[in-house]
Amino acid sequence: MTFLPPQSSESRSTRLKLAIGGLVLGTTLGASAATLAQSEDYPSKPVEFIVPWSPGGGSDTLMRLISNHAEEYLGQPMPVINMPGVSGTTGLKALSKREPDGYTVGQIHEGLLVAHHTGLTPLNWDDFEPVAAVTQSPQYLTVNADSPYTTYEEFVDYAKEHPGEIRFGVTLGGVPHIHAAMMEEAEGLEFRYVGFEGTGSRIRALVGGHIDAAIGDVSSSGEFVKNGDLRFLAVGSAERQEETPDVPTFSELGHPELKLNIVRGLIAPKGTPEDKIAVLADAIQALSEDEDFIQEVKNAGAQVHFEGPEAFADYLETTDETIERLSGKLAK
Structure with a gap:
């Protein structure tokens, strides 16, 4: 008969700590896996798309083209919800109050920056998370x-x-x-x-x-x-447009400073997780390379102009500085 030596209290304590540590580690790894799986499942339902302008205008027309193609690249529909009012700020105010869960995005262009610097709204571009620039439209x-x-x-x-x-x-x-x-x-x-x-x-x-x-x-x-x-x-474009070859540019007419263009893009509520912003941006980038989408945007009088979250944020910041300088001219 073989006798095992008695275990000391210190040995039993060590084994107990190791067992508990293993249980905690397993639980943590399980939670991380669950979080990763949850992230990989995004989006699992439609992503609402707030367009803060009336139906029929330039923004509405172009954003509906994005909506029409979104499911193919995002895996879920992106239905347009028009929320016009107060120079496009009503819908963006509503967007700012939505949960930052990745299931609501909105459309932005330079109009929000102008509205901010003319006192129409306290909101500005940096109160949101830039997702991507999508189109630009010569004016x-x-x-x-x-x-x-x-x-x-x-x-x-x-x-x-x-x-x-x-x-x-x-x-x-x-x-x-x-x-x-x-x-x-x-x-x-x-x-x-x-x-x-x-x-x-x-x-x-x-x-x-x-x-x-x-x-x-x-x-x-x-x-x-x-x-x-x-x-x-x-x-207001740098060169004459293919659709309107007989229309001169302001630059040709002696005013190269008159660059009239609108860049439209997507934003999300402040605090939307970076991984969900990345999923949205990747879908928009893939869409921007779709030949059918490119042609539809062209037919609508605009051009596809993709910029990711960082590049779009840089554009908005630079444009914001310009608009701040010029906004005093509107106070009349």
Whole structure:
């Protein structure tokens, strides 16, 4: 018969500690695995997409193209929810109050920055998590086809001879407002501003003759130009656009500083986890390489312009500094 030596209390204590340590380690590893599995399952339900503008405008048209293709690359639908109001800030205020769980995103462009620096909202771009820039849209000086000016030079001459008479449709405190103010400064003009919520409503007003000029784009105004209802006088891109080869750039007309462009992208509530931001950004990057999507965006008068979270944040920060400098011109 073999006898085992009696175990000391110290030995029993050591074995007990090792057993407990192994149990804790196993539990921790199990929790980590569960967290990883949960992250890999994201998204497991639709991701709501708040577009803070009215249906029919440039932002709505382009964001619906993203929505139409999102499920193929994200694995879940991304239904658009229009929340217009107060120059695009109503929907973004709602977005800022959503849970940062990755299941709500919103659309942003330079308009939020303008609204912030003109006092319309305390929110700014850095109150959210940038996800990705997706499109850019050259902006046009647009007038009614029945207007007495057929060229940019004639428009400027008329505006100088009739200060304060041209009814210029803008989104008050928005990007079109600051674009128009840039034109005023460049040419020494004075417009009478009329406010609208979104591009669609002001372009319809321009077609109806209720205003004399507006900032438009191909997606909202191109068909009206083709039909002979409206006329493009100048475009704010660096080069003439393929869709409108006869429309000169502001640079050609002697004003290279008039760079009128809108970059649209996605943001998420502050605090949304980085891994979920990365999943969203990767899906948008894959979408940006889809030839069908590229063509649809082009047909809508814009261009695909992808930037990831960091690059998009850099763009917003730089643009914010410019808008802060110019925003004082809107206080009138």
